[in-house]
Amino acid sequence: MERWKSAIILAVLLIASSLLFPVSSLAQEVETEAKSAILVDANTGDVLFKKEADLTLPPASMTKMMTEYLVMEAIEEGEISWDTTTQISDYPYSISANPSFSGVGLTQNQDYTVRSLYEAMAINSDNATSIALAELIAGSEGEFVKMMNEKAAELGMEDYKFVNSTGLSNSDLGGNVPEGTSAEDTNLMSARAAATLAYHLVNDYPEALEISGTPTTEFDGQTIQNWNWMIPGMPGYLSDFGYEGVDGLKTGYTELAGNTFTGTVERDGQRLISVVMKTSSREQRFEETRKLFNYGFEQFEKQELFGSGYQMEDKETLPVTKGKEDQVAIETGEALSRMIKQGEEEAYSIEYKLKEEELTAPVEAGQQVGEATLVYEGEVPQENIVKENPHTVPVVAASAVEKSNWFMLTLGNIGSFFGNIFTGAVDMVKGWF
Incomplete structure (x- = not known):
């Protein structure tokens, strides 16, 4: 009898707690030991989690994501191709020969293709190949640094400073400090800035993921290995860090920066981007990233909130002058979708911004008459890392209205x-x- 009483009391408590605490407040949060971190929906740029995301820190080799972007852009614009060859000047050769910056080991008086240099940079995080590519594209690393900062502004990044193409501290470069910078300078980025850069890299140049997701490859007669241990198929014990769907993006380490990592993963058509900065070890940067990825996939789900053809209440029609009909139905021309956190399905509404309050015939079916924007009405303000609102779609005329005779x-x-x-x-x- 006492057992039944206990069961009844427990059931009552569970029901009461579900009423007092809605699902959204019960949804599990995530904690990370990284100094700074961010998790982003790679399809829209929506911020799903952040911790001191605007704190500016040295990004170490995550800097190379900008070098990768500019190489991809130069290829797209026809300035170079994957098959373009170049030789190694004294500056990158001195970096390659320095055991403190161990990499692939470059040789002078030898032709290297852009493809091979890029793979060594993106897969093995080689510093000398980054400099060689910078010199090829801009003539000097100093001019390339100017391009890096200009592109960052163009992409809408904030809280950044590029002083070289590699992520090394300028004090490590000896007499090769890029023009326009000082020996005391170091690259700086916030987690939000790194995520913004990664967002544009994977969306503008998805081919970058084919290379960054490669576990091992051959370079100049040797096997080089990826520093991103979360890629499935890594050799040996590194496979223990594998995470299904990871195909990028860039690790980093310097004594000043600590261990950093910008990761990206795709499952069932949904891609996430994460950044962790200032972790204590190589292993921890992947452990903290795993927490963020799990949180994203377990606590968020992409949902279509308002379908194509949705008509907003009290704004189903627009008046039409000089037409055979005096009004026309209006509707959304595309669906509005978003990654929704558990329990927040009802926290969204829609608002219209119409070009005109009245149309003049003729009106074509599908003619855009305004925009519809997704509005969040929950407790925690939502953020986005891209300039344009990704949750805005056209409002269109549902049918045609001919001009009256x-x-x-x-x-x-x-x-x-x-x-x-x-x-x-x-x-x-x-x-x-």
Whole structure:
């Protein structure tokens, strides 16, 4: 009997707690030991989690994501190709020969393709190949640094400073400090800035993921290995860090920066981008990233909130002048979707911004008449790392309205003319009394 009483009391408590604490407040949060971190929906740029995301820290080799972006852009614009060859100047050779910056080991008086240099940079995080590519594209690393900062501003990044193409501290470069920078300078980025850069890299140049997701490859007769241990298929014990769907993006380490990592993963068509900065070890940067990825996939789900053809209440139609019909139905031209946190499905509404309050015939079916924007009405303000609102779609005319013929327009004008005379006469009579 006592057992049944206990069960009943427990059931009552569970029901009461579900009423007092809605699902959204019960949804599990995530904690990370990284100094700074961010998790982003790679499809929209929506921020799903952040911890001191605007804190500016040295990014170490995550800097190379900008070098990768500019190489991809130069290829797209036809300035170079994957098969373009270059030789190694004294500066990158000195970096390659320095055991403190161990990499692939470059040789002078030898032709290297852009493809091979890029793979060594993106897979093995090689510093010398980054400098060689910078020199090839801009003539010097100093000019390339200017391009890096200009591109960062163009992409909408904030809280950043690029002083070289590699992520090393300038004090490590000896007499090769890029022009326009000082020996005391170091690259700086916030987690939000790194995520913004990663967002544009994976969306503008998805081919970058084919390379960054490669566990091992051959370079100049040797096997080089990826520093991103979360990629499935890594050799040996590194496979223990594997995470299904990871295909990028860039690790980093310097004594000043600590261990950093910008990761990206895709499952069932949903891609996430994470950044962790200032972790204590190589292992921890992946452990903290795993926490963020799990949180994203377990606590968020992409949902279509308002479908294509949705009509907003009290704004189903627009008036039309000079048409065979005096109004036309309006609707969303595309669906509005978002990654929704558990329990927040009802926290979204929609608002219209119409070009005009009245249309003039003819009106074409599908003609854009305004925009519809997704509005979040929950407790925690939502953020996005991209300039444009990703949750805005066209509002369109649902059907066509033909222009009325000249006879009907004339009758309408005559009726309007006499109507105005009648109204004026009535107003004048009212004035007499």
